[in-house]
Amino acid sequence: MALLKPDFVLLVSCVDRKGLVAAIATSIAAQDCNIVESAQFDDAVTGRFFMRVAFTAPETMTTDRFNEAFLSVGAAYDIEWNVFDLKVKTRAIVMVSKGGHCLNDLLYRTATRYLPMEVTSVVSNHLTWQRRVEHEGIPFYHLPVTAENKAEQEARLRDLIREQKADLIILARYMQVLSDDICRELTGRVINIHHSSLPAFKGAMPYHRAYERGVKMVGATGHYVTADLDEGPIIAQDVSMVDHADTVEDLIAQGQETESRVLTRAVKAHCEHRVMLNGHRTVVFK
Template identity: 45%
Template sequence: MQDNNNRWILAAQCPSRLGTVDVVTRFLKERRCYITEQHSFDDRLSGRFFIRTEFRPEAEGFDAEAFEAEFAARAAEFEMTFELTPPGRRLPVVIMVSKADHCLNDLLYRYRIGQLPIDIRAIVSNHPDLENLAAWHGIAYHHFPITAETKPEQEAQVWSVIEQTGAELVILARYMQVLSSDMCEKLSGRAINIHHSLLPGFKGARPYHQAYEKGVKLVGATAHYINDDLDEGPIITQGVEPVSHADYPEDLVAKGRDVECLTLSRAVALHVERRVFLHAKRTVVFDR
């Protein structure tokens, strides 16, 4: 990784057209910004262009607002959307959980040691179980019980927390409720879920039990953006774990925890480092 203290990230996408790279790189050169890492990809099937650039301003007094305003003008010619991320930026996050704590525990650890550049503003749950874990890390914990009848009210409470904390990303760390269409839409592109199977295999409930029934020799986990189609949102990354005939369903549950944690935290890291680009139902991921 380049020097974090002065590493800016510019992430952008637009329709394919001559000059898509040049519009970015020339602008950076003109402002004396040195590009330390760059990755671009043109998707010939969708006709869409993606670019991620890490750079460090070489001149004194880099003015981010001016940079954004001026670049917006150039970008407009290309119908390019972009995002500028300053050094040391920690993305405001809300985590949603139910009773299982392995993914939460893993995220909290990475957060605590500074490995994940996130700022966990709150933890929301439909159960009270994980309050102590949150408390030890000094993070607000909101227990919002849910029933079929109270779902709209509960989601309103959740939404209120997201808004009040200014969360830009919601992490569903084994939150065992299906979000409403309305909620999915509000969180489009900024809510990451972990599903404990290699999607599209074993969608829905109890995927490890489904996996046992089929007798598969590999299980896995899928981190994806949520959308209104359950377990069908755009995939960010997937992990895999070999299993055998000696693994009963409860063993798959136990064995799967590690790959769930690793897959979810990798997806979050990719997202907050602006390595994931979302277009239609697919992602472009500029992994390291």
């Protein structure tokens, strides 16, 4: 039997209290909606409660209408919540430098509708992938970055985000560090792929250093970007096994495949509204 596809997703965060789940479910049912997915997590350390509810709804339902009806429950339990209409795809700007493996995977997964997002443009500090991107009918913006023009180019990036109404910025092996200011402005809206299982092997030439250390696996980490370099909340991680006979080139090839897989997984979770920030950590609902 085919499962019902939800129309909306509700994300809830608050201090855990008796009767909370029942109140949320009752409010949803009272709006003639039907819950088809529900997951929750109670953080015993912080006492914080997290919940993701996906539900079908009447055709007349809107996020504004739902929020208005849910307001009394939200106030009674001091809930922080967001509701998302799943007909509305996440609008994403992808940023890339010379390495295109993650970009190519994102474009393919978007074209096949595996990722519920719309790539509004690709921004790069190099021209390497311009023809590939424009072949897909996606606008390409070349914003070369130097020490002298970094502030000017970030101002242009802000303009693009505003003009395109972008919900998400994806750093698909974009090899420039964003300023602290823009990281703070875009908290929870920028996903980066890091070329190791953080916190290991930060910085340049990670696969060479991993090879020198004789690692038995290489990994990748998809995480939200913060002002603290490579310290943002982790969304997804994975590894691939390494053999003693593997060369640096083998490690790089395995690492790039892992990076592509992990970044796509992190982006998919974000676009499906499965990720909630929990301090320096995340709650990722399956």
